[in-house]
Every structure is written in structure tokens, then in C-alpha cells.
Amino acid sequence: MRDQRVRSGEIELAVRVRGEDGRPTVVLVHGYPDTGAMWDDVAERLAGRFRVVVYDVRGAGASSGPSDPLDYRLDALVGDLEAVLDGVGADEPVHLVGHDWGSVQGWEAVIGDRLRGRIASFTSISGPDRRHLARWVRTAVRSGPRGVAAVVGQARRSVYMPVFMAPRVGEAAARVLAAGFGRVMRLREGAEPRPGHPADTLAVDARNGLGLYRANMGRGAGTSGDGRTDVPVQLIIPVKDRYGSQSLLLSARGPVPRLYVRRAPAGHWVARSHPDLVARWVTEFVDHIEGGPETPGIAHARAAGEPGKDFGGDLVVITGAGSGIGRATAHAFAAAGARVVVADIDEGAAKRTMDEIDAAGGEAHIYGVDVADAEAMETFAQYVRDTFGVPDIVVNNAGVAIAGSLLDTSEEEWARIRSINLDGMYRGSRLFGRQMVDRGEWGHIVNIASMAAFLPSPELPAYSATKAAVLQMSECLRLDLDRYGIGVTAVCPGAIDTPITGNTRFVGLPPSVDAELRDRMGRAVERRGFPPEKVARTILRAVRQDTPVALVAAEARFGRALSRVSPTANRALARLGRRAGDRIRADVERLV
Template identity: 50%
Template sequence: MTVLKGARERWVRTGGTELCVAELGDPGRPVVVLVHGYPDSKEVWSEVAVRLADRFHVVLYDVRGHGRSSAPRPLRGGFTLEKLTDDFLAVVDAVSPDRPVHLVGHDWGSVQSWEFVTVERTKGRIASFTSMSGPSLDHFGHWINKRLTRPTPRRVGQLLGQGAKSWYVYLLHTPALPELAWRGPLGKRWPAILRRVEDVPGDGYPTSSLPSDAANGAWLYRDNVRTRLRRPRPDAHAHVPVQLITPLGDKFLSERLYDELEQWVPRLTRRTLSAKHWVPRTRPDRIASWITEFVTAVEVTGEPEPRATGRHAERFGGQLVLVTGAGSGIGRATAFAFAEAGARVIAVDRDPESAASTAGTARLIGAPEAWAETVDVSDEREMEKLAAKVHAEYGVLDVLVNNAGVGLSGSFFDTTSDDWRRVLDVNLWGVIHGCRLFGGRMAERGQGGHIVNTASAAAFQPSRVLPAYSTSKAAVLMLSACLRAELAGQGIGVTAICPGLVNTNITATATFVGVDAAEERRRQKRATRAYGLRNYPPEKVADAILRAVARNEAVVPVTPEARGAHALSRFAPRALRALARLQPPV
């Protein structure tokens, strides 16, 4: 299978080796050079490359000894960072002799690219660098030395943690064993290992050259790692803007490796991604979007755009988030929290003016883009039209927040069938529609995501006056648990948020059954006043939502009373049932 269909190929000779170079896109546009890692070939970038080709001149090359490029002879000493820098400059001189290129590296492609952006002889040839899952060996060496010379319990723990993650590096230094393994059983089983352990799709990658690529590439480690870690360069400062993308589930590299990176990179943009190591294959949409945003900003101004400074900006910057019930209360606060984190926000509400107001404010406080959409979440056809529009105009969601809901209070026998339908249509079916229509596309895309469903403390706290409302929220809680189990293998998290008494307008619009209109208005005012005196702000719920997505939490009770009820439901359910019998004041 050809995974770089339509690419133009050329050969670049350097230092006795021939490099296979592939190009896509308009040669007149800014040049983006993608450098692959170990044990990959340039085809690891195929999904990212095709997404970039509409905007850029995309260049990929097989590192010496990999893919269709020739290997140096002898192999020993043929893969030093100095020689890899020679190769890079030869490729750049061939494809972009008159203007600097934007560099992107993954794994060992990133390791060697750190060399390119920190040595004197490449100055003026590189405009920006995007790094993924590969540290500078010089920075890594200084990181180790600091922890050895000035140990603290935390630093020693970090050192031991990364040492455990680096087990494969020790094996690659053993004579002959890696070559025998890769040319034998490991090379045959590697595609299946990637699918099972890393969630890499089985789409024709890796290519048939993998066994020889991996065997030759062992010299990347042998020629460089011990030398640089023992004697790291003291002047390894980046001379270009750098975008660091850190997969939070990387099994090979600790996040702590980059804690002190600002001292080496004056112009650093940080991103984090809920993914494993092989993000060019598992998250090509997100990677291509961030590269496009970063490169475009550097091309226009010479510097990356100022990033959002919200608490979770590294995690959610640039992601596409849809929030229902975003016109007020928890939904509005959640839309604003994602906006402050730099996400692109779709504010959905049945009130068009409220949705527009939320979207407008979201743009002012940090969202690079924000849109307003009007829909009744209980209407399946309206939701289908909304989903079709969102996917056609904005793309597949990264985060969905099913927040829209209505309140209803009264005894079971005063609650009519119409009352039940109204509550279940919004509180339960609205969540079902959202999960099915938007979550389904997340699953089809195969690049992960997250769904947040707003339940309530009432989901596990029974009450004699909330049978319909509590039933709808309990159903949302169970739906979330079932969906979380189903989607876990696809990298999609599902969270049920369970607030208690929060100061929103739900009480002012809640229905009180079994009473006349005047009494209903009185109870609405009383409930609103009580919630106002409690004064737990919806912004705290929004913070809990972003934190839950970042941590992939399953059930999140919010407010002290919600946490207390959740604990009682697990450890003292009889006490909870006794509380349910109490008649609340009217």
C-alpha cells in the first residue's frame, strides 16, 4: 500500500548516502519539513502530511539507513548528530535554497531536530520548530546532572521514573541483539504491537522496510546517547520559536523532562495532548492543526501568537468544544472556561440571544473562534441538523459537554405523563442525542476525545419530591458509565459531572407540580433565594469540568453536599434513604 500517494520524489546525496525525499503541496508556499523517528520511516507522517499539503509545501525524507534512503558504511559512527545535521542541511538546500523552513520532528526526528535548532551552522535556515516525544540530548544530560548533583526526594523520583521508562535504550546498546530481534520475530509482530499497545490504526503503516530500518536505527542510540548525556553542550539554546507538544500518555518519556525547558528556549509554546507516543498516527488532525496555527503565526509576524493563559491552556488550546445549555449558568461558565484555555467554542442554547452572547464573550476572553447555535436538545431532528452543520463547517469535536437540563419538583403522583416526557426528553434524551450524534463521529475519526454529561447529586441522592428529575439524572449517570466502558478502547473518555446546589437560574425556570400558578411562582422564588444564599458559583463547576477532562475522571461530585451524598451512597445507603423521606420546607 502506498501511503504517500501523489508525492513527488527526489534523491539528495550527502556524505556518501542517498536520501529519499518526498514532497507534497505547492512549492511556492512556506516549507514544512517533517522528520521521522525510530523505528519509523517518512510514512509515519503520511496522515499529517496530507492535511498540511493544502497550506504548505510539505517535505518528508527517510533518515539515512531508513526507508528508501541508503545506509552509511560502516554503520558504526555513521549516525552521529553531526552527520544527521549534514543530511538535514542537504535536504533543505535542495528543496528550499532561498528561504528558511519550518521543522517538525517526532521521537528521534525530534531528538535530531533539537540539534538542528541549537547549533550555529543552521542559523537562518530554520524558521520554527515543533517538537513531539523527543528531547534534546543536551537538555536531557543537563536535566540528569542537576538531579545527580543536587538531589531531592522529588528529583530522585523523577530520575528513577525516567530511568524505568528508558528500558529500551539499554537494550539497544547491546551488541547484535537488537538487529537479530528486529530482523526476526519483533519485526514481524511490531505492527500488531503498535495496534494493541499504542492504538495505532492498521492502515498500511509501518512499511515493509521496518526490520532493516529498526536494525540500522539502533546506531542512532549507540552513536549519540552516552556521549551527549555524559558531556552535554552548555550552549544548546534554541535560536528559533519552538512549539512543544507533549503526549500525556507517553510510555517512553516523562513530562518532567521538559520542566526546565524555558531556560533553553526563550520563545516556547507548550501544548499537551491526551494520547500515547505515536501521535502522528493516532492524532493527525490535532497535530496538523497545531502545526498550521504555529507556522502561520510565525510566517506572518516572525513570532508565535500569544497563547491563552488559562489554567488548562496547554491541554485545550485550539481544541473544538461544544457546550449545550451554554446560554446561562453552568453551561455559560463552562464555555467561558474553555475559551480562557484557548479552545474553539460552539455555544449551543435554545435561546438564540443567550447563545450569541456567550459566543461573543468567549471570543473576547480567549477563544480563537466561537460560534453560537440554536437548538432544542430534546428534538432529535434539530440535533441531527446541528450535528451535520457542525461536522461540515467546524469539524469533529474534541470535547462535548451535554449540559442542557430542566428542573421539576413534586410528588410522583402529582407528576403527569407530560411532565415525565418533558424532563426525560431534555435531561436524558438530550444527552443521548448528543452522545450518539457527536460521540459517534469522535469514534469514527479514531483520534480520541471526551464527553462530559451533566448529571446531578440527585443521581445518587433520592428525594421524595424529585422523582422525575432524580430519575433522569440517575439515567445520565448510568449512561455515562456504560458509554465510558464502551469507548475506553478508542481513547474517548466519558465523565459524569454531579453538582449539588449551584447558584444558577434553573430554579427560576423549574416546574413545581401539584400546585397552582401562584404557589409555583412562590416556590420558584423561594428556591432561587435559597440557592442564592448558598451562592456556590457555576464557575467552580466549570473548573471541575475542565479538570475532569484533563484527568479523564469518571464521576465528579461537585459541591460539599454532592461529595457527602456520593460518599453516603457508597458506604451508608440506608442513611441516604432515611434523608430521602424528609419533607423539604415549602
């Protein structure tokens, strides 16, 4: 390891080089309010394979600052990077890695002509290009209310920016940031302070770095052009980043034809909290760009970078996928680029779903499994891991329904509905959740609950009990898996036109009455006209946005709100439903 000084105009940059000469060069550029020491953990892991160059950007750490406090324009920062490349004798194209503002200037370097031919690849972490950002805002706003909401949500995340840009107020904010930075790293990022980070110069660095915002932010600042680059780019997206939404960080899709996307189970400072993961991904990417084979991880990342394929390359496991919500969800994920494992107790139905997906140009595989069989689920989980790898997304959807008084529900009927609706989701969550945790990357589990989880019904006591348990289990599991960057969503659809309605058995009634009630209920839900495809779209959106509880139909939204605002009114509504059910049952019994 050797230190040197490099001049860039009036600036002297502090540079540290690790590793042996003659190896591919990796250059690590930090953001605000860091110094190059932020990269120490990653750099040490990379130095065994590469020559690693780290430097303090102007105004930070041991580097000098400009005489003009606004001389932090991106073209000046790219000039600093050019000086560093010259100073360390980087004769061959280097592999650039940037975080935060280091990533923003990295985009400037790979999009512009100044360093054309000198950068072999770029890994961007939590720092979008300004042109991509502007394009994302325009597209999102034009797309409708959800797009506007995404922009507003990102604006809330970025509320600190105008504060930093304001005279005097920004300096006060920088002092507060410096005083609490170590605590933020520990409590929010899971990264304990260590020697070198936060730096002893943090107070000065935070004040000097305000020039980054003041020189480069504002109306029309460098947002012309489409932001195209021929340099292969790897996006590492921390799914728990508090400052950049996933949709914003993915704004490079389209302008960057050779885009590779990875999702990290971490917050903004992923290089500090997960250095092994970052170093492994950088190594894998650099090796591939240097001529190495396309590993399964690289193939997945490449597929995830395709425009319009939000789940490109992801492996999605769906139970109960032979019909209804499961089938529609399998189609939706496959259309979004995912590889889908279609699981169902009815292998014929699963094969029909697979054939439909194949005919549409997607990728699907089938597996016959009874989620109520613990041993079979163990075998299923092992098969998926050994054959396809660890799933990125699991949708526990398989379920059944029975109706009628709890007093008429036998031990066998109770055991059956519990073993499928609750135990099946427990097994899917536990078995695949363990695989996700052991892998140490991003993942998401979706459990299909019901509005019956919060709307009491004397006609659906067993079904409601299992779905309420699924909802609470999902809430608990979400808190448990949050530390690993794995999301959990409970979906409460509402009255959806699926086969489960027609297959519902009414206990305690003669077969003829049971059949007539099922037929009437099926027709009523069919007239309601809410197809499972709408549920599938909600599921995909919930995974993208990491939604804790996703409510689909209007009745589910109303029921959830009523259960929270007025439990008494909720019970009164259930009594009205009971009376209506009693009248329908009496009519049916007279008819049959």
C-alpha cells in the same frame, strides 16, 4: 525515488529522495527504534507536492553506527542532518519534520546557530526540546499540587528511560522491545506491520539506539538557555500518546513565538496510524510558510499556540449557557481563547452571556434552541457546522429538575425531564459526535450529570434517573469514541449555587408549599457558597486531561466513593435524607 549515501565524519548515512527537484524540500527524521521507513506512508503522500528527503539516522537501518557507542550526542546528530542537507543539494531552506528522537534533534537544529538560515519550518511530533522540558518541570512544580501531579504523571510515562540508560539492563530491555514492537504497533497504535516497518534490522537498531538515551539524558544535559527559536514550529500532539503528556508536549508555548498547535486523534506513532492526516497538516503548514494564505486550519493552529490560551482557536458549543454552569463555562472557555457558541432556550439570557464575553474581549455567538426538540437540534448542529465549522468541544449542559415522589410524577412531567436531561444530551452527543468523527481530528464531549446519578433519593427519582442515564451513556460513548481520539467526560458537580435549584418544581404539592420549598432549597444552596465558576474550572481541566468522570464538590466525591465502597451505607444515608426532607415538608405545610 533515488537512494544515495552521505558521509558525516565516520558515519555513512542511507538517504532516500522522492519527488522532483526544484520543489520545496521536506526532510523527515525518525525516532527510536525506527528507521526512515517509518515515514514511507507520509513520504509517498508528500512526494506529489514536494521533494522529500528521508534518511536512517546513525546506527539505524542501512546507516552505519559510530565506533563509540556513546557517540549519539545531539550535536553529532545535528551534524548528520547538516551533512544530509549538503549531500542532497538543499540550497534553499528546508522544512524539517521530526518524530520522537527525530523531533528532539530537530529542536536542537532550529534552536542552535549551526543550521541557522537553512530550516524554513519545523514540524515536531512527540519529541519535546530538553530546555522546554526543564522549564516545564520547574514551572509545574512551583505552581502547586496539580503541577507536581503533572510532573509525577509524566515521570510514570517515562519510566522506561532509566531502564534504557542502565548497563546490561538496557540491552535486555532493547531485546524485549524488538521482539514485541510489531505487536505493540498493531494493538496499541492501530498500525499493522508492513514491509519495511518494523525493519529487519530492528534488533540491532534497538540496541544501538540506547546511545541516544545514554549520551543525552541525565542531570543538566543540554538544558541551559530558554529554547527560543525564530523558526515557525508546528506541534502535532497525539492526544493518546502513552509517552508524552499534552502539557509536556505543549512546553514550547512561550519560547517559540511562531507556534502552531494541532491535536491528532492518535497514539505515539501517528505517522503510521494516520499518514493522511499528518501529510495533510505538513502540506498545509509548508504551503503557508512558503507564502500561501492562512487557511482556517492554520489560523486555528496559530491561535492554539498562544501562551496562556489552552483552548486558543477551539470552537466550543455549550447548551444551557444563558445561566448557571453553562454561563460560567462559556466565560471560562472564552477566557482561554476559545470561540464559544452560547446556546439556550432563552435567547435573552444567551445574549447577556454573549455580551459579557464580548465586553471581556472574548468571542461568542448565540443560538436559541430547545434541546428537547429533535428537529431543532438537527437544525442547530447543521447551522454550527455550516457557519463556524465542526466543534472541537461540546458541553451538553441544559437541564431541569423536578422533585417529589415518583408516584406523584405524571407522564407529562416524566416526559419533560427525560426529553431535556437525557434526550437533549443524547442529541448533542450524537449530532456533534458524528461531525467530529467525520472530520477525523481531535474532539471532546462533556455531559453534565450529577451526584444524584449515584446517590439515591426518594425526593429526586426522575432527576436521578435521567442523570444516572447520562453518566452511563457518557461512559459507553467514551468507549465508542476512544478509537477516533475523541474524549468524553461526565461531570458530577454537587450542590452548586445555580438557578436550577430555585426553578425546581415539587410535584404532588399545593403551589404554596411548592414555592416555599423551592425558596428554602435555594437559600440553603446559596449558603453552601459553591459557585458555578468552580465547576467551569473543573470542566476545562477535565477536557485538558481527558478525565472520564469529573467530580467537583466534596459531597459529589464523597457520594461517588460511598456508592462504590458500600451501597448499603449509601442507601442508609438516603434514608436519613428522606427523614430530614419529611420534617422540612411538614414544617412548610404547617406554615402555609
